[in-house]
Structure formats: structure tokens, C-alpha cells
Amino acid sequence: MMDKDWKKVLTAMIPIFREIKDRTSYEKSVLMLEVAINDTHGGEFMENGNLKMTSDIFKVRYYPPFDYKAEAKGIIVKKFLNDSLAKSSSLKAGDEIVAINGIKMEDWLKERGTLLPASNNAVKYRQLSTANNDRGDTFAFSNLKGETVNVKVRRDRAYLNLKLVMLDRHNRKSVKIIEDDILQKRAKEKKIKGIEYIGDDITLFRAGNIFDKDLPKDKDLAKLSTELKSKKALVFDMRKYPQAPGLFGYYLPLVLGKAPFAFARYYAADLKDPGAFIHREDIENYMYVSKDGTKPMGELYTGKIVILTDENAQSMGEWFSMMLRQFNTNATIIGSQTAGADGDVKRLNLPGGYRFSFTGNGIFYPDGRETQRVGIKPDIYFKVSAKDLSGVEDAHLQRALKYIREGK
Numbered sequence: 001m002m003d004k005d006w007k008k009v010l011t012a013m014i015p016i017f018r019e020i021k022d023r024t025s026y027e028k029s030v031l032m033l034e035v036a037i038n039d040t041h042g043g044e045f046m047e048n049g050n051l052k053m054t055s056d057i058f059k060v061r062y063y064p065p066f067d068y069k070a071e072a073k074g075i076i077v078k079k080f081l082n083d084s085l086a087k088s089s090s091l092k093a094g095d096e097i098v099a100i101n102g103i104k105m106e107d108w109l110k111e112r113g114t115l116l117p118a119s120n121n122a123v124k125y126r127q128l129s130t131a132n133n134d135r136g137d138t139f140a141f142s143n144l145k146g147e148t149v150n151v152k153v154r155r156d157r158a159y160l161n162l163k164l165v166m167l168d169r170h171n172r173k174s175v176k177i178i179e180d181d182i183l184q185k186r187a188k189e190k191k192i193k194g195i196e197y198i199g200d201d202i203t204l205f206r207a208g209n210i211f212d213k214d215l216p217k218d219k220d221l222a223k224l225s226t227e228l229k230s231k232k233a234l235v236f237d238m239r240k241y242p243q244a245p246g247l248f249g250y251y252l253p254l255v256l257g258k259a260p261f262a263f264a265r266y267y268a269a270d271l272k273d274p275g276a277f278i279h280r281e282d283i284e285n286y287m288y289v290s291k292d293g294t295k296p297m298g299e300l301y302t303g304k305i306v307i308l309t310d311e312n313a314q315s316m317g318e319w320f321s322m323m324l325r326q327f328n329t330n331a332t333i334i335g336s337q338t339a340g341a342d343g344d345v346k347r348l349n350l351p352g353g354y355r356f357s358f359t360g361n362g363i364f365y366p367d368g369r370e371t372q373r374v375g376i377k378p379d380i381y382f383k384v385s386a387k388d389l390s391g392v393e394d395a396h397l398q399r400a401l402k403y404i405r406e407g408k
Helices: 006-018 023-036 040-046 054-058 083-088 105-112 121-127 172-190 218-229 245-255 316-325 395-406
Strands: 066-071 074-080 096-100 148-155 158-165 195-198 202-206 233-237 265-269 277-280 304-309 331-335 345-350 354-359 362-364
Touching (some): 023 040, 023 354, 040 121, 040 354, 066 121, 074 083, 202 395, 218 245, 245 316, 304 316, 316 331, 316 362
Antiparallel strands (some): 066 074, 148 158, 265 362, 345 354
């Protein structure tokens, strides 16, 4: 699944590791190895508390005055960090930056994504963006020479050459603005409902906002089963990592009348034969199987099931998206390429308290199609437009509701 032969990669890395002189060069060398395996799980190496020399490696002194989404041909301005910055900037929400300092965006982002581990380009652009990122990473604007850059912007149908003034992380006032914005986002995230009722006929489940404490009690299961089966459609938002796997592996199948089933082909490492993998065929490897004889409640739910995916659907999120897609004959995935790291993450301990992370199991569709690097294929391709990214509504969810109500 790698682009390069692993033995050749290791051979080429030997002289690089020999030249390590400090923590920065050590972390950068390990990052180069993580990038070489073409695996989104390798991004764990960059999580808070693990990678300590981010600023030195990526040279991320300057921070844009707005949130943004990086894409192949442009950086889309989503929302300014505050009203004052929005008024003072020559850019506007919805603008698409197509060149920086005369360099086309495709080349600009390719250079800045060199040390970002990813299974596919969708994840590269995710890591270059600010979405779902509370570390304050702005890798798309790394390695700048100063706080002012020349940008070429597409606004509506016109192209404009503008000056973009960045925030300087060496300035206390700028740091306070950045920190306040991150704290506001965290507070807003906590207020998002895990389960939301849209009208009388649709229930929305947000996988990243439902926690174990929210799981139903045994005494409420029969009522929940009746309630959910009365709905025209169930929407599952898998764009954030699932926080309560028991909901998908046990409770939902139970109350919706679905017996445990093998929805994938799961290959695990054979610890007795390094390098070999074993096909795990037992149902217990895919879904929870009750030991006390508990059966699914009533008939199978036959209403519409809509699964929302994008580059943020990763690992367990991809796994349960596969399960939901095969739950009944009325299930549809709406979205774009996922993270392409479906198998469980494995970790190797490295000197200095570091961990080298990678996908340790092979996950395939029942017909043998691969998911590693490829991701979960949507039935209806959808990507949010530049205009909608700067808006208030969740355009992806609105597309799902349109499909439910109009059938297209």
C-alpha cells in the first residue's frame, strides 16, 4: 500500500538518522518515516504531547486572521477570528486564495504538506486546514518570511491581487486572539447535541458528539426501538471520530432489528508468523454478539439511512460507515473521500517517549475491494462549495435532507 519499497526507504533513512543532533532533527526524521508509509494513522505522531518541536520543524510563526479550508486549487476563507480582523483585512469570507507570493496554490500546498502523514490527498488538505484542529496548526501558511504576503484571490468571478496581513505568534496580543478563538470553538463544540430531531420524521446522530454517558438504559430500549422505527429517515454524521462505539456495534442494531453480520473482510496480523495476516471470519470480530441470548427487537428498520462522510471520517468512523451502508437496502453514503485508515491503529514505542503509529489490520469490502488509502466510497459525491463554507448552515447536512425529501 506504500508508494515506495519499505526496505529502500529504511536504507535511505539510515544516513539521515546518523546525522541526528537534537530533538528537532530526531522528530523530523521520524516524521519522514511516518510520511513514507502513506498512512493517515501516522498522523498520531503529531498529536498534542507527542511532537514537541512543531514550530521549529514547520516554521509556523505566522497565523492567518481567519479559519480556512485548503483544497487542491485554493485556500478558502471561512470565518475571521473576530469582527475587528474582518474589518481590517482586504480579504472576505468566501474568498478563495489561488496563489501566494506568485506561487500557484497546488505547488504551494504540495511543498507544505511534505511532512504531513496521510493515506491520500484528501487528508493532506485536511491537515493543511484549520477545521477540527484545536492545536492551532496552520501548516498551509508555514515557512513565511514575514507577516505580510501577496495573495491572488478569486472572489465571485473576478481575480484580485491583495495583501494579507498575518498574526505574529511572537506578539502577545496576537497570541491572545488565537487562544480566545480556540477556546470559543471548544466551548461551542461542547454545546452540540449528539442526537437531534429534525421535524417529526428524521433523527440525526452525530458520532463525534455522542458519549458513553448518552447510551440508552435497558429499560428504555423498547421505547427507543419504536420511536426510531417510526422515522422516515436516520442520518448518521460520521465526520468526527465516534466517541461511543457501543452505540453502533450494539445498541443501534439491537433496537433497529438487525442481527450481527460480517459487513467487511477483516485481516489481522498473525503474531505466530510475522508478516502474515489471518482472515477473521467470526461475527464477534465485526459486531457485538450478546452472550445472554438477547435478540434484535422486532422487524428490521427499512426507512432511509443516510451516512455523511468526508476526509474527517477515519478508522472507527470508516468501519461503522461500512456497517451502516449495509444495514438495509435503503442506505446511502453522501460525501467525499474518507481518511483511508480503516484498520485498527498499532503503535511502536521509540526512544524519547515517542510512538510510531500505523494501520495494523487489513479491512476490505466483502467483495474484496480495498479501503486502506482509498477510503469509503460515497454513493452520492458531495463537497461543500466555497460559498457554503463561509456560511452558517451545514450544507452537507442540508444536502442529505434534500435527498431524503426529494429522493435525489
